[in-house]
Structures are given as structure tokens and as C-alpha cells.
Amino acid sequence: MSSPSHYDVAIIGAGMSGLAAGIRLAHFGRRVCILERHSKLGGLNSFYRLDGRKFDVGLHAMTNFVPEGVRGTPLGKLLRQLRIERGEFALCPQKQSRVVFGSTGKTELRFTNDFSVLEAEIAAKFPAQIDGFRRLADLVRSYGDRVFDVPQVSARQVVREYFSDPLLEDMMFCPLMYYGSARERDMDLSQFVIMFRALFLEGFARPLEGVRLVIRVLLEKYQAAGGECRMRCGVARIVEREGRAAALVLDGGAEITADHVISSIGAAETLALCDPMVGGGLAVASAPSGMGILPMSAALGQRHGQDARATIGRRLSFVESIRVLKHQPGELGWGSDTIVFFNDSDRFDYARPAQQVDLRSGVICLPNNFDFGGAELPEGWLRVTCLADYDQWIGLPEERYRADKLRWLDESTRSARRFLPEISDATLAAETIATDLFTPRTITRFTGHLEGAVYGAPGKTPDGRTHLKNLYLCGTDQGLLGIVGAMLSGISMANQHILQPEIRGA
Template sequence: MNSSTHYDVVIIGAGMSGLAAGIRLAHFGKQVCVFERHNAIGGLNSFYSQQGRKFDVGLHALTNFVRPGVKGTPLTKLLRQLRISRDEFQLSEQKRSRVAFGPNGETSLTFTNDFEVFESEVAAAFPTQIDGFRQLVALIRTYDDVGLDAQPESARAVVRRHVTDPLLEDMLFCPVMYYGSAQEHDMEFGQFVIMFKALFLEGFARPFDGVRVILRVLADKYRASGGERRMKCGITRIVNDGTRASALELDTGEVITADHIISSIGAPETERLIVSPTDTPAARLPVGALSFVETITILDRQPAALGWGDDTIVFFNDSARFDYAAATDQVDPRSGVICFPNNFAYEDGRELPEGVFRCTCLANYTAWSALPADDYLAAKAQWYETIQRSARRFLPTVSDADLTGAAIATDMFTPRTVEKFTGHFGGAIYGSPLKHRQGRTNLSNVYLCGTDQGFLGIIGAMLSGISMANYHVLRG
């Protein structure tokens, strides 16, 4: 495709939100181009190849899953707006997931894609809290979590009006925070609602071949709609007069122009394109403090064959209180997420050809970023063992010898990996703690979509791109 020097809309970043915005705009005849500095699409939800295997990054599960025929949900809105049939995503539901708290998971709440299971678990484990829990759920069901004018409010404060047991409070916050919060200790209530609905009221699903199925659908829709994509070509500066963008400088030195610019790379990252690093503005947008490490172990058998059953995802915490904050050491192994991609109910009884055991924990970007190469590799090896040993306390016992005998490949990513391949400052997976619901920047024709606009999760990211395209470009 021939490259133009002027576009109706330029989109910075080929993540899911940027691609969704591009599809929506191209459907309405806009000349649109997505610029991506790396050689792969997907951003925070992508995949890589190593020794012939495909490793997903980001995607444990697609949240907001609902079954066919359920209307008025984020998934159905997304499919309609992007003109995607649900069969194209090839989604299979989770089997079951758990929230497990205590030194060895003594208090556990199981949940599935049927909310009644979770509600009954709460009633059994916290009988004095169930009425307040049901009141909280009723509030969540009616709350307008996608409104662009919502006023921020502490989620902890709202939840405590209904739930008085600190253990139950923390067990509700752990999954929601691990899967979307850029804020330490607390989160904005609208974001809590988004994630509570996505995880508990709707649910988890996954394509058999993982995130690349979703990315392939998005890329094909974008191409078929007439959108242009320029890979390995990032934006170095947004030229502006202080009120409006007039041009964009590319990594190649080329200068292009656009009527509108939608940035999916994050608010602080976009600010640095608008303001030269040599300038000293009165205030910089805050960079997120939260990043993660993840270990990935490939097994020669299904996890169930090791005795790990049908758990799809396990959120765990071993301490008296759940401490969602940047790790003080390189890693905080006290809490985390275990994911078994094998344990989705794939159609026709299909099984992934190899077992996959993924463990995610909070990390400290600064502690990883400056390590010399040899120390970095040594730290990865040390923490790989520590993370896995911590996570395994919340699963049926498997001996070290059995797990070592079953493991045929391993890998691990760190905050340094996240920053290198996504461009997110500080390796902050969920971006800045300051969200911009209307997607506005200090330039009238530059807008944000994705993580720092404030819609969370994979479906939320795509809806963010759609909403910003609709709100700022198409409605005019």
C-alpha cells in the first residue's frame, strides 16, 4: 500500500485499542494509518516465538465473556461496532477459577462464568457478609461504568459501606486489581465496577490458539476496511503550537500531517511526544508504579496429569492483608496469579499439545532496570524458583522431582521486558494511575485511547479505541 503524507487520522500504537479505533474509523471512510515502532502488533497483549513455540504475553484470558444471545454487554457491543462475528474469536469458556488467601490458601472462593457459583461461595465462607455483598452487587449492576463524565470515588470506601470483613474485601480486590489497576492499594470505583463485571458477572474465555487469534481478526478487519499500517515506524515528536498538533515526525525523519491523532501508547508517553524532554513543564503526568514479572513453564503433559485439576486461574495471597503495591524487593512473591491455559473447555474436547503453567507477581521496575546483563540473568533464575515455589502452595502438592521431570521449557519476563517491547515507562502494564475518561490531552486534536483512557481489560481496550473514535472524530 502506498504511504501518504496526510491522513484524516493517525493512530499511534498497534495495540488492541489502536487497531479497534482504526477499524471503526476506516468503516466510515476515514483515511487512517496506524504507526507501530515494533515489528509485531498487540502491544501489551501480544505473543512471541521461542524455539518453535508461541508464547502469549498479557492475555491470561479474555474477560467480559458472555454466551450467545446475551445482549447489552461490552462483548456484544464490541462485536457489533467492529462488525465481527463471535465465531471469529473462537472463544472457549474457563472451567473454574479461585481466589485463595492464607499461608496455604485456607480460605478459597471458587468462581465460574455463572455468577451464582461465586455468590454461593461468598455466602458459605462469609455468612454474615452475604447481605452486604448482594447490596454491593446490585449497585455494581446499575452503575454506569463507561460514562465519560463520571466523578472519581474510592472503591475501597464504597465497598466498605457494604462489606465489613477485611478478608472478604481483600479477596474481592485481589483479582480486580491484578487484572487492571494502575493504582496502589485502592482504585477508582468506576474501574472497580468495570473489572468486577468483567471477571465475576461475565467471565473468562480464550481462543484455543491464544491471543494471536484475536490479533489476526483485528488485523484482517483493519486491512479489509482500507486502513494503512506502518510497522517498525514510530513517532518521535508531535509538532504543535501549544493548542493544536500540526504534524508528526517519524523515526525515519519523515514528517506527516493529520487532522486528528489518537494515541494508544499511554498518557505520559504521549505527553513526551508533545513536550520535548528538554523542556520543563509545570507538571508531568504521573508514571505508573506497578509492574510485574511472569514465569512460564512448558510441560510435557496436561497440568491435570500432575494433579493440578481444572483450575483455570488462581489469584493468591499469603498475608494478613493484600498489599497491592510496587514490590520493595525485585519481586513480591506474597501474592500473584496462576494461569493454566490448558484449563478452558475447548470445543470437541481439544487439548493444548503441551501443558502451560504461568505465574505472575508484583515487581519493582527500578530494581530490575539498572542490572548488568549477568546480574539480570542471575536474578531471573533466582526469582523464577522463588515465584514458582510461592505459587505452588495454593495448588495440590506436586513434588519438585515430578515438576522438574515434566518441564521441557521455561521463560520469564520482567519490567525491563515490558518497557522494551511496549514502550510503557517504568514497565507499567496498566499505565498511569491518572486516567483520562474523555481521552483529552492539552492539544485539541490529540486524544488518548487504551489503558490511560480508563476502560480496562482486553474488551475494554478495544471499546476504548471505538469510543474515542466515535466521540472525537465520527460524531463531528
């Protein structure tokens, strides 16, 4: 079928996964259209302007960084499959990161992009555990790429077979969970393996210019390959006919059709588009009314059965405070840490908090502290991420919402400063030239993700299949998380469901 509004593939959402899927398909000659509701590309990994200054949303660091020449890695696969030259992302490695536990950071593990640094730290601070840790690292190295067709196994249980110190166990899980777990308190072993490789065996990097460079490269590749992108063009409904996604109804009421549809917006969010009744429930859930998600879950469960119910569950969300400073963090005495994962006791509780924000643990990112090869960011930045409870943000009246943002901006910074070299309140106040805080409500408002979820639903759909033959999922609810994971998810779903016969024959 050929008409101006018919495509080989329509992709819902122009985040990292949707863009990567689009590039891959366009390279193989498919007529592709990405439909994005927001005015900006990037989704959870985007940027915005406030008082003339550009703020990144979802980039502390790109994970999976390896030096040039290292073969067989996720980054290499991603660059090759998207035909991106390594230099185009201009990735600059981290300087050093830390995991610190205890009320004043009394136990600390330093790590860099060189795995031997972490090994040496563990040998020095947990001498009785180092052999087990090394064997665990060997398990991760030999695990292979079989991450989706394996049964779910508790990573906690497996790790306990390798070492016995609960403090070390929690210090390992803290960074891996903060950077890639949709599940509370435990991870599936395959996800643990992916994250262990991504953070510890490989490492962190970012371009000096930040998220914008990554997005620009992806858009250029996509457009150069002939891909079309429609912005401010949300999909309001998926019309089902004979077990297929027969048409997409756009927010303005127009319809487009496609042979295949890939959705990057989340599993429950996609199913809700298939069912106006469910869609109504989702709108209620996302509105600042505090009504919760029960109508949607009930309707989804009824209509789509067990699989749909698995996509529903306690989603995890975060607040992130951002502080722009006159000077580089190093000049203020904060040293050269790039990322600090902190927890103020010996046990780590990665879960949706009972209070609005959980200040006990979090992630500090000092984006100035990448090795930019002599260049530097013109201003200093301090970002602090903490777990937050969506329900206690969504229903707030506007005035209270603003007041709470200010409160948690201060409190999250105060909590994080316990784990950085001390500077006085007066110095910090004099240094601060701009601040912002985004909340679970911000995330839902700008990306449509249910309950402000950053890592999607706890249950994943590894094969990306849905109840409709030609509708597939990619992105966080397919199962690969983070920036690199999202792009790989888009690539693998495009390969698996649409390009496979061709790739096999090539």
C-alpha cells in the same frame, strides 16, 4: 489536503486500542494509518517466538465473556462496533477459578462464569456477609455506563458500607486489582464496577489459538476496511503548531501529517513526544541505566501543568514466569483451575514492592483449563504473575539481569505451587521442557511503557483530550484496562472525537 503522506487520522501504536480505533475509523471511510514501532502487532497483548515455540505475552483470559444471546454487554458492543461475528474470536469459556488467601490457602472462594457459584461460596464461607455482598452486586448491576463523568470515589470505602469482614474485602479486591488497577491499594469506584462486572458478573474465555487469533481477526478487519499499518515505524516526535499536532516525525526522519492523531502509547509517553527535552528524559528513564524518571516528570510538569503531573506517579509492573510442560496440568494432578489469585496472608497489599518481586501474592494461569470443546493445547502451560519493582530491574548489568530472571522464575513458581495440589520438585523438573520470564524491563523495551507499566499511570484521562486540539489518547491511560477495555477505549475515542457528528446523524 491530499498527499501520499497525509491521512485523515494517524494512530500511534498497534496494540488492542489502536487497532480497534483504526477499524472503527476505516469502516467510516477515514483514511487511517497506524504507526507501530515494534515488528509485531498487539503491544502488551502480543506473542513472540522462542526456540521455535510461540509464547503469548498478555493473555491469561479475555474478561467480559457472556454466552451468546446476552444483550447490552461490553463484549456485544465491541463485536458490533467492530463488525466482528461472535464466532470469529472462537472464545472458549473458563472451567473454574479461585481466590485463595492464607499461608496454605486456608480460605478459598471458587468462581466460574456463573455468578451464582461465587454467591454460594460467599454464603457458605462468609454467612454473615452474604446479604451485603448481594447488595453490592446490585449496586454494580445498576451502576450503568456512567463511569467517566462521575467524581472519583474510594471503592474501599464504598465496599465497607456493604460488608464488614476485611478478609472478604481483600479477597474481592485481589482479582479485580490484579486484572485492572493502575492504583495501589485502592480503586476508583467506577473502575471497581467495571472490573467486578468483567470478572464476576461476566467471566473469562480465550480462543484455543490464543492471542494470535484475536490479533489476526483485528488486522483482517482493519485491512479489509482499507486501513494502512506501518510496522517498525515509530513516532519520534509530534510537531506542535498553533495548538495542534501539525506533523509526526518518524524514527527514520520522514514526516507525515494527519487531521487527527490518536495515541495509544500512554499519556506521559505521548506528551514526551511533543517535547524533545522531555523526550530526552523519557529515553533516559527507559534506558537500562537506573537513572529514574525525575528529569521527565519535572519537564512535563513545567510544560503541561497540573494535568500532566497527574499522569505521573508510581506505576505498577509485574514479572511473569512461563513454564511449558510435557503434560496437561490436570494430568499432573493440578486439577481444572483456569486462574488462581493467591495471597499468603489475610491482608492483601497491592503496591509496588520494596523488593525486586513480591512473592506474597500473584496470579496463576493454567491456559489448558479452558473448555476447548474436546480440543486441547498440545503442551501444558503454567504462568505465574507477581508484582515487581521496575527500578530494581532496569539498571542491572546483563549478566546479573539473566541470573535474576532465573532466580525469580524458580521462586515465583515455588510461591505459586503453595496454592496448587502438591507435586514434587523432581516431577516438575522432569516435566518442564521450556521456561521464560518477562520483567518490567521487557515490557518497557517492547512497548515503550514508562516504568514497565501494564495498566498505565494511576491518574487517567477519561475524555482522552490533550493540550493539543487534534491529539487524543486511547488505551490504558484513557482509562479502560485489559484487552476488552483497550478495544472499547479505541472505539469510544474514535466515536467521540472524530465520528460523533456522523454517528449522531446516522
